[in-house]
Amino acid sequence: MNTNCDLAIVGGGAAGLILLANIFEKATYPVAVVMINAGYPTGKGIAYSTNNNNHLLNVRVSRMSAFTNDANHFTKWILSKPEYGNYHSDNLAERFVPRKMYGEYLGDLFQSILNSDNKNVSFSLVDDEVVDLKKQGDSFEVLLKNSPVFISKKVVLCTGNQPPISLPGISSIQSEKVFINPWDNKAVENIDHEKPVFIVGAGLTMVDTVVSLLDQGFKNKIIVVSKHGAIPMAHPVVRVSVPHPEKAPASDIHEIYSDLKSRIRSAIDHTEWHEPVLEAVRPFTQKIWQELSIEQKNRFLRHINHRWSKLRHRLPHEMFDFIQSLIDSKQIELYAGKLLNVQENTNDLTIRFFDKSTETDITVNAQRIINCIGPEGDFDKVNNPLLRNMLSHGLISKDPLSLGFNATGDGRIIDKSGNVQDNLLTIGSGLRGILWESTAIPEIRLQAHEMANKVLA
Numbered sequence: 355m356n357t358n359c360d361l362a363i364v365g366g367g368a369a370g371l372i373l374l375a376n377i378f379e380k381a382t383y384p385v386a387v388v389m390i391n392a393g394y395p396t397g398k399g400i401a402y403s404t405n406n407n408n409h410l411l412n413v414r415v416s417r418m419s420a421f422t423n424d425a426n427h428f429t430k431w432i433l434s435k436p437e438y439g440n441y442h443s444d445n446l447a448e449r450f451v452p453r454k455m456y457g458e459y460l461g462d463l464f465q466s467i468l469n470s471d472n473k474n475v476s477f478s479l480v481d482d483e484v485v486d487l488k489k490q491g492d493s494f495e496v497l498l499k500n501s502p503v504f505i506s507k508k509v510v511l512c513t514g515n516q517p518p519i520s521l522p523g524i525s526s527i528q529s530e531k532v533f534i535n536p537w538d539n540k541a542v543e544n545i546d547h548e549k550p551v552f553i554v555g556a557g558l559t560m561v562d563t564v565v566s567l568l569d570q571g572f573k574n575k576i577i578v579v580s581k582h583g584a585i586p587m588a589h590p591v592v593r594v595s596v597p598h599p600e601k602a603p604a605s606d607i608h609e610i611y612s613d614l615k616s617r618i619r620s621a622i623d624h625t626e627w628h629e630p631v632l633e634a635v636r637p638f639t640q641k642i643w644q645e646l647s648i649e650q651k652n653r654f655l656r657h658i659n660h661r662w663s664k665l666r667h668r669l670p671h672e673m674f675d676f677i678q679s680l681i682d683s684k685q686i687e688l689y690a691g692k693l694l695n696v697q698e699n700t701n702d703l704t705i706r707f708f709d710k711s712t713e714t715d716i717t718v719n720a721q722r723i724i725n726c727i728g729p730e731g732d733f734d735k736v737n738n739p740l741l742r743n744m745l746s747h748g749l750i751s752k753d754p755l756s757l758g759f760n761a762t763g764d765g766r767i768i769d770k771s772g773n774v775q776d777n778l779l780t781i782g783s784g785l786r787g788i789l790w791e792s793t794a795i796p797e798i799r800l801q802a803h804e805m806a807n808k809v810l811a
């Protein structure tokens with residue numbers, strides 16, 4: 355047994371890094387912090403590790419600062435970089451810049467943490483995977499894949515986005531032509547330009563994948579099948595702002611839905627008003643979600659979520675136009691439907707799916723399937739040994755909707771017996787079932803700020 359520390363941060367993606375930055379900023383007495391990160395470079399995680407300059411942020415620059423109390427931190431960083439001299443302050447805040455650039459911003463943030471003159475924080479980074487956590491009195495044993503076990507008084511899980519492990523509806527297929535994890539670079543490598551590609555899912559991950567294919571000069575067909583056959587909507591070119599509602603909308607999903615619709619209609623009869631209305635309601639989203647009953651949340655997931663996601667998780671307008679042009683030119687064939695069967699042949703796959711619009715089964719051949727349904731929230735369906743182990747011995751439990759951890763709204767994890775743990779905590783997308791909006795930087799930075807106060811208290 356080696357290092358003993360006050361705080362272990364498990365996962366060094368954007369959430370873990372921003373939490374660490376807050377700890378360095380706020381610590382006024384000595385605290386020993388260990389961050390353990392595997393898989394991606396520190397700070398970058400799945401989202402910001404891409405090297406593709408055409409993978410854009412889906413949130414405007416003005417909302418991507420790492421700090422709640424310094425809203426222009428990211429904007430100032432861009433303007434300070436000579437290599438980004440082509441970005442001008444007059445329209446920068448409204449733009450959607452490459453995610454790679456945001457990864458560089460987080461990389462610089464990490465360097466500034468390492469150079470911090472706050473001598474109260476002793477920090478070490480361990481490049482390894484945490485495979486289990488075990489209670490030891492009031493502390494935790496942190497078990498790592500390759501390094502010695504250590505003890506930490508508090509643990510914050512920043513384990514982030516979990517890749518899916520199966521194709522929707524088809525669990526048995528084992529084929530090198532089926533790419534279950536869309537963020538594995540292999541999914542878009544060694545492309546055969548003579549054969550179509552088949553994509554499951556039509557959201558932001560599909561857009562990234564199409565961009566990666568076309569960047570390689572891929573001109574063949576891309577067949578996209580998703581439950582509702584709709585791509586995300588576009589952000590307006592220029593953001594329109596509307597005032598926040600004076601009070602939160604009612605806590606009944608039908609009322610909320612019609613309230614939002616009437617706000618949009620009464621603002622102006624134009625699709626570009628969806629975004630400002632949703633943004634204005636966003637400060638209340640977590641509160642509304644927490645007040646809904648499980649039954650209402652389930653109804654939302656079944657009947658409204660796909661519309662909500664289409665509106666909420668928008669594309670930069672230039673990216674929307676690009677994808678729409680591929681649909682118009684029929685390079686992308688977009689279907690609402692369901693994957694039925696996949697058969698592997700020597701040189702390709704035969705794929706059968708149900709097409710909702712014609713109510714027929716369609717069979718196509720493609721060189722590969724890329725699963726773009728997005729991150730998996732159900733810990734019973736992920737490959738992360740830490741989450742699987744903690745779940746099996748009851749240190750964590752799933753929220754009632756199986757979207758992530760069972761926890762309090764402020765990130766204290768609830769174990770299998772229902773105990774709220776003040777020293778096992780989490781921020782980020784694992785709180786989606788509890789807060790709903792808990793995935794993007796605007797939520798994560800606020801959670802990181804509040805979590806730093808909590809662990810230092």
Ligand SMILES: Cc1cc2nc3c(=O)[nH]c(=O)nc-3n(C[C@H](O)[C@H](O)[C@H](O)COP(=O)(O)OP(=O)(O)OC[C@H]3O[C@@H](n4cnc5c(N)ncnc54)[C@H](O)[C@@H]3O)c2cc1C
Pocket residue numbers: 364365366367368369370390391392393394395398399400401402410411412413453482483484485512513514515516729738740741781782783793794795796798
């Ligand atoms: C493709 C994509 C694009 C996105 N674009 C945007 C955007 O434009 N704007 C926005 O605001 N949000 C965006 N998001 C949302 C995104 O979730 C957040 O912005 C942010 O990246 C989440 O960071 P995180 O640290 O919570 O998770 P992650 O980025 O998933 O990082 C978690 C880290 O923890 C590591 N880890 C996990 N388990 C262990 C373990 N057991 N031991 C050690 N290490 C572990 C992982 O390997 C990873 O390095 C995007 C998400 C995705 C997937």
